[in-house]
Amino acid sequence: MEAYNVHKDVDVYKALIDVLPKGKFISQNIIQSEFMHYPKQQQCIIDVLEQMEDNGVMPDSEIELMILNTFGKRGHPLRKYRRMMYWMPKFRNLSRNLSPWPIPNPPPCDIFELAQIAIARICSVDPQSKVTVYHTSDISDIIEDTWIVSGQSPVQQNLLRIHKQDEPIYVDGPFRVWLRDKLVNYFVLRANPNPLLNETTDHDDVSRIQIPIFDYFPPKAISSVKSISVYEQEDGVILAVCATGSSSKNSLLSWIKHLEYDGNHVLANIPIVFTLKTAGKEISVKEYIDDKTEIE
Structure with a gap:
């Protein structure tokens, strides 16, 4: 994604998440939910969300709906999404308001x-x-x-x-x-x-x-x-x-x-x-x- 300069494009991440079929990976009981029903597919989407977090890409409600239709409300990707939506706005506003050296986002390429x-x-x-x-x-x-x-x-x-x-x-x-x-x-x-x-004199020695x-x-x-x-x-x-x-x-x-x-x-x-x-x-x-x- 970095080679094509799309690693910070939220629409590309939506297209990747939308590839998985809807309804097939939804857990039907508590055992499937806790033991990560279809683990490879769930871990794949978690890795996609992790890459979004590393690149500072904020997910939206459309991504939540895609994950909900794919893995259900007990899926691990939905837990990851909700943790991202709790912490990412806090850190984004923290760095924007408190940093004495603001830098444009994205930074200039020149x-x-x-x-x-x-x-x-x-x-x-x-x-x-x-x-x-x-x-x-x-x-x-x-x-x-x-x-x-x-x-x-x-x-x-x-x-x-x-x-x-x-x-x-x-x-x-x-x-x-x-x-x-x-x-x-x-x-x-x-x-x-x-x-x-x-x-060797310590001027702060009270x-x-x-x-x-x-x-x-x-x-x-x-x-x-x-x-x-x-x-x-x-x-x-x-x-x-x-x-x-x-x-x-x-x-x-x-x-x-x-x-x-x-x-x-x-x-x-x-x-x-x-x-x-x-x-x-x-x-x-x-x-x-x-x-x-x-x-x-």
């Missing part, structure tokens, strides 16, 4: 639009972040023609500005982000971790609270206290993030050049190391889960 949504979602940790679209054709010595969706905030630019020029920074990736059943590969520009994060009424503490200059931003993580300092149309090294070189021209002039004096993995092909969520299960 990878450029998906990349913009993905980078905007990643950069939403800082409201000041700016998402910019670059083109590799603007750089004269780049042989590849593609687009680049880049995200960076003023805080990240300042972290890059105060970075030591003798210490390298790294371009890591690709990493995966899922937008419903669509996959987007993205890359990060990062530096080595901040040494302040390696301190047993070490100091009471200024009984003890005297000399005042500290506020300017001397350095706050740690959200971009300074234990595994590195995130300086920028991007997604490209080809996920190639040439497009990432163009990204670095565009960042340099766009206010990050210090990049011209900092060594940059590319630690890239092979970009994975675009697969569905189900294929990714199946591959992971086989490996385990």
Whole structure:
């Protein structure tokens, strides 16, 4: 069904369910009902309903009538249908109303639009972040023609500005982000971790609270206290993030050049190391889960 792009069409599922004859599989007594009268046929329809649930297809009253005429009111497919009709509206409205990153359903098929949504979602940790679209054709010595969706905030630019020029920074990736059943590969520009994060002091330890009424503490200059931003993580300092149309090294070189021209002039004096993995092909969520299960 996915090969013909009909795996989310409710009319196709109705046609599949309507193939079975009516009245023949209806259980006549409690024994047949509990021991799943005609088990292969009932399990077949349960699998069809399970696939509808996995693809987010909501059944309607017409499907209920088909199942009722085929297996009767004591059939197991009807139980599955009623469980779906109880839970699916709840989860659908829950994700629609509470998600801070709403995504169209179905999501767009254009990878450029998906990349913009993905980078905007990643950069939403800082409201000041700016998402910019670059083109590799603007750089004269780049042989590849593609687009680049880049995200960076003023805080990240300042972290890059105060970075030591003798210490390298790294371009890591690709990493995966899922937008419903669509996959987007993205890359990060990062530096080595901040040494302040390696301190063993637990600032949330309430047993070490100091009471200024009984003890005297000399005042500290506020300017001397350095706050740690959200971009300074234990595994590195995130300086920028991007997604490209080809996920190639040439497009990432163009990204670095565009960042340099766009206010990050210090990049011209900092060594940059590319630690890239092979970009994975675009697969569905189900294929990714199946591959992971086989490996385990």
